[in-house]
Amino acid sequence: MIKGSIVALITPMSPEGxxxxASLQKLVQFHIDxxxxxxxxxxxxxxxxxLPVDEHVAVVQKTVEYADGRIPVIAGTGANSTSEAIELGDLMQSVGISAMLSVVPYYNKPQQKGMVKHFQAIANAxxxxxxxxxxxGRTVADLEADSVIQLAQHENIVALKDATGDLGRLAELRDRVPADFALLSGDDPTGCEFMIQGGHGVISVTANIVPKLMSDLCKAATxxxxxxxxxxxxxxAELHRKLFIEPNPVMPKWALYKMGYSQSPFLRLPxxxxxxxxxxxxxxxxxxxALV
Structure with missing residues (x-):
């Protein structure tokens, strides 16, 4: 089971973009340590x-290389076109990832049946x-609990990252998914209670900044x-809040720059x-x- 403190890692960039x-390698080691x-x-x-596809794949490949089997690497592979998501997944699987994280299709607002078929097709491939x-909050479409429960029956769909911050959603799912299906919070401010109430871990932005504290928190909560x-x-708690005073990943990139883990806080437009x-x-x- 994929569980515990899972960092949603930034992609560090030079002042030129x-x-x-080099900073990516430093960050991977920071998390392992x-x-x-x-x-x-x-x-x-x-x-x-x-990140264009070639660069997307290259960053994942380098992260796997720097991790060198010491920590699992999960690749972001989602898209709002099912065929594109499958193609991106195919490219990622060749570089040694442990799993893929596939987001609900965004912008086109698919029906629940469409989302179920989308994820089943990805898992089949x-x-x-x-x-x-x-x-x-980002995709507009919401993968409802009944759809998650249906998808959790697929042998290759092993977990859910839920970033709604709705602990009631956890209660709906907890006793209705297979015992080996991981329920992961994607919302740092509610992640602690999510785990105390039966969740298995958190995919965390805050872990970028305080990985040891997030690791200790997850161990205690679970x-x-x-x-x-x-x-x-x-x-x-105040760090959770301040990392989201501007849209993610603006603040964590800036914080890691100030902490000396990245040579610049550069973000790609827009x-x-x-x-x-x-x-x-x-x-x-x-x-x-005492972080800077």
Whole structure:
């Protein structure tokens, strides 16, 4: 089962906008050293929307190379065209990934039946496990609980990343999916309670900045120590909030630049660097947490 603290890794870039592979290697090692359980490469936080296919594949391939079997690498492979998602998955599977994360089709607003058929087609074509990714705040379409339950019966669909922040959704799913199907939060502010109430882990933006704390939080929340989990979560609650004062991944990229893990906070257009007020707000917190 894919579980625990799974980082939604940024894609570091040079001031000119090229992928910064030296910083990527440094970040992979940072997560291995601090107990992160798995890496999602080129998901939403990794700027999948603005990396062309060849670059997308190259970043995943390098992440697998740098991980060198020490930590699983999950590739972001979603698309709003089923055939495109399958093609991207085919390219990713050849570089040694452990699983693929496939987002709900965006913009075209498919029906529930269409989404079920979409993911079944992807899973039928895949040679690695598939993780469903439901994030209606970005895709508009919402993969409903009954659809997840139906898809969870497919032998190659092994988990759900749910970024709704709705703990009621977890309650709907928890007892109705197979025992080996992983329920993963995609919402840092509610991730702790998600795990305490029966979830198996979190695909986390905050883990980019404090991987050891997120690893400890996940171990406590899934290991029967809710008091410790809530204590750790309270200590990083303001970080959860400040990392989303501008659209993700604007703030985590800027934070890692300030922390010395990336040579620049560059984002591909149409994303741009954070406003000065946002920079100052997050930098103040990072100093309070002794991260810079």
């Amino acid at each position: 090229d992928v910064d592979y 601090n107990g992160t359980d798995a890496i999602v490469s080129v998901g939403t936080t990794g700027e999948s929307a603005t 895949a040679t690695v496990p598939v993780i469903l990714y439901n994030v209606p 290991g029967g120590d809710p008091e410790l989990a809530r204590q750790i979560d309270a200590s990083i 994303m741009v660097e954070p406003d000065i007020s946002s920079q100052e707000s997050l930098e103040k917190l990072l100093k309070q947490m």
